[in-house]
Structure formats: structure tokens, C-alpha cells
Amino acid sequence: MKLASFQNVSLILSGAFLVSASAIAQTPDYRADADNLLDLIDHRYAYAHRFDGRNPARGAQGVDPDSVTDAASLLRFAECAVNALQDHHAILGISSPSSYGLTPSYNDLWVEVRDGAYVVTDVRAGSPAQAAGVTPGWRITSVAGLPIEEAVAGLCGGPYVTDAAKGFAARVLAAGPRDQARDFVFLDADRQTQALTLPNLYQVETPERPLISVTERDGLRVLRFNDSLGDEGLIAAIDEALAGSRPDGLVIDLRDTPSGGDTLYARALMGRLVDETKPYQRHAFPQIERDTGVARQWVEEVLPRGDSLAGVPVVVLAGRWTGSMGEGLTLGLDAVADAVTIAAPMAGLLGAIYDYDLPETGWTVKLPTETLYHVDGTPREAYRADIVLDSADRFGPNGENLALERAFETLGVESR
Template identity: 85%
Template sequence: MIKPLHACAPLILSGAFVFSASALAQTPDFRADAEHLLELIDEKYAYFARFDGRNPARGAQGVDPDAVTDASSLLRFAECAINALQDHHAILGISSRSSYGLTPSYNDLWVEHRDGAYVITDVRDGSPAQAAGVEPGWRLSSVAGQSMDEAVAGLCGGSYEADAAKGYAARVLAAGPRDQTREFVFTDASGQEQALSLPNLYQVETPERPLISVSDHDGIRVLRFNNSLGEQGLIAAIDEALSGARPDGLVIDLRDTPSGGDTLYARALMGRLIDETQPYQRHAFPQIERDTGVARQWMEEVLPRGESLAGVPVVVISGRWTGSMGEGLTIGLDAVADAVTLGAPMAGLLGAIYDYDLPETGWTVKLPTEALYHVNGTPREAYESDIVLESADLRGPNGEDLALERALSLLR
């Protein structure tokens, strides 16, 4: 079965392996599924341009079909094949309790490799890392008792050479195995070492929140989406949030949308802010052009619906935990509502993911198969806000939300 997804949905944690009904009568051919996974990546993955057109999983450390003999070795093979893509939007639909957590959905540290160091460039609001005092600008020195260089080299053989690749590996390590407390050593702004034990985000209960938190600031209405862009009931919540007196301005806060969602809900919001049909993003299948030399690309449109708020000025706030559909909604609001966008860089999740099932085990693999673009042709992952905020611009010394204050000041 193949189906398109616009969500970076969390994996279901399972200590056991589940096989398709067809595999129950006999032992699955695990090696065949390993070969099939490589072929799926060959045929379906949309972003080989990042690797000069080649599939980096072929020949990567830990990705040897001949070593696959059972469920455990297939899972190890598949995890290393996915890691070779260096793409947080390529996901396995099965995991073990010790599998690394998803970034950004289950990670509270954004790590980048800069000038030979692993630098914390953002910390998730309300997270264990923030509660422990971790700040942007700190350097991550070690994880689970290993130096960062050692840990990166040990992640599926460590084929991470460029800064972007090392940053990807560091974020995987920072999310940590799902069943373990994370052990870190940081170097803070004063040069002092800080050893911290942080719970894995799979172990942290999320407090119940409304799908949208709504607040009013002297006629300016703020809609904060609480990681809800794939939740049933969101259309009704959008209409409720936009009901009543016409606001003087709207702030759409998408800083907590790491798990993505569905374009249905993005169009539901955008449709309330326009009075005529407009394009909001471009889609393409790069592999079709790669295979045939003939490109396939099309524009997705959003249609007006309900009582129109067209003309109300809109500011969108985004950041590192704006992922997938959150990123699509940001570029869509820029296109259709002429919104001012501000914030730190987004998660940069590549394209739209599709589900593919391995034939022997029935395990699901989620691969970015469509490339997505702003209507002006900018790749979604390369989009920059109209007003780019650095980490120092996001929070005041006493926790003030400087990004929201900036958004409100733009609308006043």
C-alpha cells in the first residue's frame, strides 16, 4: 500500500515485531526486504541531488543485505539505511525500545556543527532541556559517556563528513534511545562544563492542551497551534478561533508543530483568509524526471471558505519546531495571505512523505517522495522568513517571548 502523508507522525513504540498476515504462515525472507528497501529508496526518494544523484544507503556502513538474517538485523539494516539519507523526514514505521527518537518531534535540542564544535542553536520551549537551563550557544561535548566525535563516528559507521551531516547525526544522538535517560556534558557560555541527565521525550507526559490556544491583544488575535495540524476536530477549532468580531490583525504561531499534519487543515485555515482561489505551494516528482527526462510539477490551490477574513493583516511565527505541514502552512500563508513571516529557521523537513510497505514483514517505510516548493519556486526547506530571528532574539532574560512581541508590534 502506498499513500501520501503530510505528517511527520510519531512512530508506535513496540518491543515486539509485527508482521503482515501473509508472512504469518512462514518465516519472512528478511534479506529480501533489505534488498527491497534499497530498491524503494532508489525508485522513490526525491532528494538524491544532495548526494550527486546517488543513493547514499548503498554501500554505507551497516547496510549489507547479506548480514540480514532475522528481524533484529533487518531493523538495524533499515535504521542505518535511513540514517545514510541524513534526512529527518525519512522514517521507519517500526522501532525497538532502543531506537533513536524522531527529530524534531521527540527532540528538545537543535544541534549544529560549526567550526569544529557541536553547538546548541535552539532549545525547545517547555522541554526538559529548557527546564534544566540549557541555552543556545552552549556546546555539546559528550553524549552517553562518549565524546561527540566518537558518538557520531559510531552512529551506523559514521559516514558524516560535512558540517550538515555531522549536525544531523548529532541531533539523532541528542534525541537519544527511546528507553534511556539522556546523559550529556555541555560547555556553557562561561566555559564551564555542565553534566546533565535529561529524560527522553518519549518518557515525558505531554500536558493536555487545546488544539489552538487563542489570546487577544488589544484587537490582535493570536492563534497558537499546539502540535495539532493532524488532529481531528481542528477545522472546527479553526472556525471557533476565527469567530466573533473581525480582528485588527492575526498572529499565527506555528512554533509548536514538529509532528506535521495534513494539508486539509492547512487549507482550512488559509481558506478563511482569502476571498478568491489562489495557489499555495508547488509539488514535483523529481524521480520521474530522473527516470524519463520529462518533469512533472503542479500547483496546489486553496479555495475560500466560510466568512472571509481577507484583508486582515497576518504575521506568522515559526522556528526549529515548525515541521513538515507547519512549514507548508508558513510558506502557504506567505503566498496566499501576503503574511509577514518571522522567526528562526524551521526544521527543514524535506518534501512530502509517502508510506511504502516491505512485502515480507509488512513493515512501513516513510520516504520523502514529492519535492515541495513555495509558489515562487523556492524549495520549502530553503525558505527564509521575511524577518529572520537569531536565538538571542527569541527570549528575553526573564523568559519574555520576544518573537511574539515583535509580531504584535508589526501589527500595531
């Protein structure tokens, strides 16, 4: 057993508020780094068009550079500034024990605002929320002892005005502070009140798993990636999973890839499924166009490698806990392997993130800096599967994995 790791967190501020080694020699100018962060968002954030080109952190609730005097206040400022982007892919490489958990990596509830209600639209398979009986369709009425509307209004980085913005804030709140259990009041499917306390996912022990779980059924091979798209050793695991006799079909299950990964490993998989070089995704660098008026865009390609399985029918499963590189791989398999995609809407993590270090403290800020697209020009976050599911993590009355059964049916194997 192991504790869930603090993915994407390079430094944790304790009560003593430790700072990076480069800052030990002299006291950093914390106030200067507050301004540096705002300037960084101005010049590097690729999705400013979502806010008509402005930086939404400037003037947002809790984002006052004059309030920054030390490490603790800078961290608070930075977390509020990042919240203002309403983008789960914009994150800090530093945290405190009470910082809110990352979505989707450390969240088991996907919450959206529908007709004025805060509706749970998906629940992570195998999670504390699922074990407690929470199902899609339940409504959150209270979180951490506050009415949900009040909690959303009080989350720094606001105001949160649109339904999409309120949904973002509700998901941050649903992940909860990392060092605390999560208290909710729900209305269930029968509109009965359910008060539940759920453990924080940072404190939940998870069993050791292989990088890829491989199963076979009637000539079909299922490769389920266990949040491993950035793990060293994955190339060897891919090749082992694809070794042996040629399967009649492949199911690539990406429903548990919330932490994203590296394009190296995505290309390693796709390279086994092609017999000629093919484009798999498009990139653009909006900063260059903003600065010069000249756009920069390029296509990333997949090259064949090893024994080719080109022509084997492929189905991809994805959902709300398919994040970043998992999303890119879903689109890439659609493009290069003509895969059938069966998915709920994915995590919608925007673009490709770059790491930037604030000059005074050395703290890392991770911002989406490239915009990413399917090769047909569809923005990654706007992609919709061939077969759209409400939830990719639902189970039937007899425990059957509904999305997986749909994949088998698509490949010509009857359900069991």
C-alpha cells in the same frame, strides 16, 4: 496527563520482535526486504540530488544486506539505511524501544556544527533541556558517555563528513534511544563544564492541550497551534478560533508543530483568509523525470471558504520545531495572505512523504517522494523568513516571549 505518543510509528518491536499480521502465516524473507528497501530508496527518494544522484545507503556503515537474518537485524539495517539519507523526514513506521527518537518531534535540542564545535543553536520551549538551563550557544562535548566526535563517527549510516552531515548525526544522538535518559556533557556560555542527565521525550508526560490556544491583545488575535496540524477536529477548531468580531490582526503561531500534519487542515485555515482562489505551493515528482525525461510539476491552490477574513494583517511565527506541514503552512500564508513571517530557520523537513510497505514483512517506510516549493519557486527547505531570528523560542529577562512581542510590534502594538 498523557504520555507523548509514538507519532509516525505504526508497530513497535518488543524483545520478542513482533511482526505484522500479514507476515504471521509464514516467515518473511528478511534478507529480501533489505534489498527491497535499498531499491525503494533508489527509485522513490526525491532528494537523491543531494548525493549527486546516488543512493548513500548503499555501502554505508551498518547497511549490509548479508547481515540481515531476522526481524531484529532487518530493523537495525533499516535504521542505518535511513540514517544514511541524513534527512529527518525519512523515517520508519516501525521501531524498537531502543530506537533513536524522531527529530524534531521528540528532540528538544537543535545541534549544528560551527567552527568544528557541536553547538546547541536552539532549545525547545517548555522542554526538559530548557528547564535544566541549557541555552543556545552551549556546546556538546559528550553524549551517552562518549566524546561527541566519537559518538557521531560511530552512528550507523555514516560516514558523516560534512558539517551538515555531522549536525544531522548529532541531532539523532541528542534525541537519544527512546527507552533511556540522555547523558550529556556541555560547555556553557562561560565555557564551564555542565554534566546533565535529561529525560527522553518519549517518557515525558505532557498536559492535555486544546488543538489551538487562542488569546487576544489590543484587538489582535493569536492562534497557537499545539502540534495539531494532523488532528481530526482541527477544521472546527479553526472556525471557532476565527469566529466573532473581525480582529485587527492575526498572529498564527506555528512554533510547536514538529509532527507536521495534512494539507487539508492547512487549506482549511488559509481558505478563511482569502476571497479568491490562490496558489499556495508547488509540487514536483522527480521520479517521473528520472524515469522518462519528462518533468511533472503542479500547483496546489487554496479556495475561499466561510466568512472571509481576507485583508486582515497576518504575522506568522515559526522556528526549529515547525516541521513539514507547519513549514508548508508558513510558506503558504506568505503566498496567499501576504503574511509577514518572523522565524528562525525551520526544521527543514524535506518534501512530502509517501508510505511504502516492504513486501515481505509489511513494514512501512516513509520517504520524501515529492519535492515542495514556495509558489515563487524557492525550495521549502531553503525558505527564509521576512524577519529572521536566531531562535524563535527565547524568553526575555522578565519572561516575555520575544518572538511574540516582535509579532505584536510588527502589527503596531507596543511591547509590554
